[in-house]
Amino acid sequence: MLVFPNAKINIGLNIVEKRSDGFHNIESCFYPVGWTDALEVTDSGELLFESDGIAIPGNNSDNLCLKAYKMLSDDYQLAPVKLHLLKSIPVGAGLGGGSSDAAFTIKALNQYFNLHISFEKQLEYARRLGSDCAFFILNEPAYCFEKGDHFEDIDLSLKGKRIVMVNPGIHISTIEAYAGVVAKPGESDLRNALKLPVSEWKFQVKNDFEATLFRKYPLLEELKTKIYECGAEYASMSGSGSTIFGIFDQEINLRSHFKPFMVWQGFLK
Structure with a gap:
């Protein structure tokens, strides 16, 4: 079985408050995009995880795909499989690639073994793995709140x-990103702001991580400025990572403008 875990962007991200458990409550709009990894599940005499493409930090035993398998296997006693991941979504980039891989592992194993796990139960499993994981079970535009693991249409x-999405190869960990922010309620209601024309989001829809991370990594602000200069209706950093995206009203090819960085471009659905 072959599935294609996709990335997401954050359209607006307000860090509302720090929780008693050490995490933060946020509000954001998560929107799926077509930048994908590829995950293959095949029969195997033993449980195996392999990856190619972009290097994934840490040990394979810590990979979220493997953790997703073991979590389901605890409840359903799954036969061993080989999980092979072709990693194309950059790591530490604010695109939720690892979370998507985990969520798609849950969905793929559910189908592969005919487990008939309900949608609600899949969400529950995904929340155990990470704050963003549950979104990719839904995988539709959503207003996200609490740790980013609860949703409203x-x-x-x-x-x-x-x-157009530009990643300069700067890896920003979640710990690093949160170290510089001060939690506070958003200045305006994000859901109302997103009802405005996209061209007006520039003045209303903010990512709270930009203030500190742009000072630490001036290149990120330069990329955002350049994307606007290329005609974007709206540009922002995605999540807590280093990817800068721009939304355009017309087809455009900007690969030559952002050499030697990773660039993904396509239509939104």
């Missing part, structure tokens, strides 16, 4: 808009 469609 949002009336937002960017279908037909063009997105």
Whole structure:
């Protein structure tokens, strides 16, 4: 079985408060995009995890795909499989690639073994693995709150808009990103702001991580400025990572503008 875990962008990200458990409550709009990894599940005499493509930090035993398998196997006594991941979504980039890999592992194993796990139970499993994981079970535009693992429907469609995503290869860990922020309620209601035309988001829809991370990594602010200069209706850093994206009203090819960085571009759905 072959599945393609996709990335997401954050459209707005307010860090609302620090929780008693050490995490933070946020509010954001998560929107799926077409930048994908590839995950293959095949029969195997023993449990194996392999990866190619972009190097994944840490040991294979810590990989979220493997943790997802072991979590389901505790409840369903799964036969061993080989999980092979082709990693294309950059790591530490604010795109949720690792979370997506984990969520798609849950969904793939559910189908592969005909487990008939309910949608709600899949969400529960995903929340155990990480704050962003549950979104990828849903994998539709959503207003996200608490740790980013609870959702409400949002009336937002960017279908037909063009997105350009630029990753300069700077790895920003979640710990590093949160170290410089002060939690506070958003200045405006994000859901109301996203009802405005995309061209007006620039003045209303903010990512709280930008203030400190742009000072530490000036290149990120330079990339955002350049994307606007190329005609973006809206540009922002995604999540707590180093990817800067721009939303355009027309088809555009910016690969030559951002050499030698990783660039993904395509239409939003």
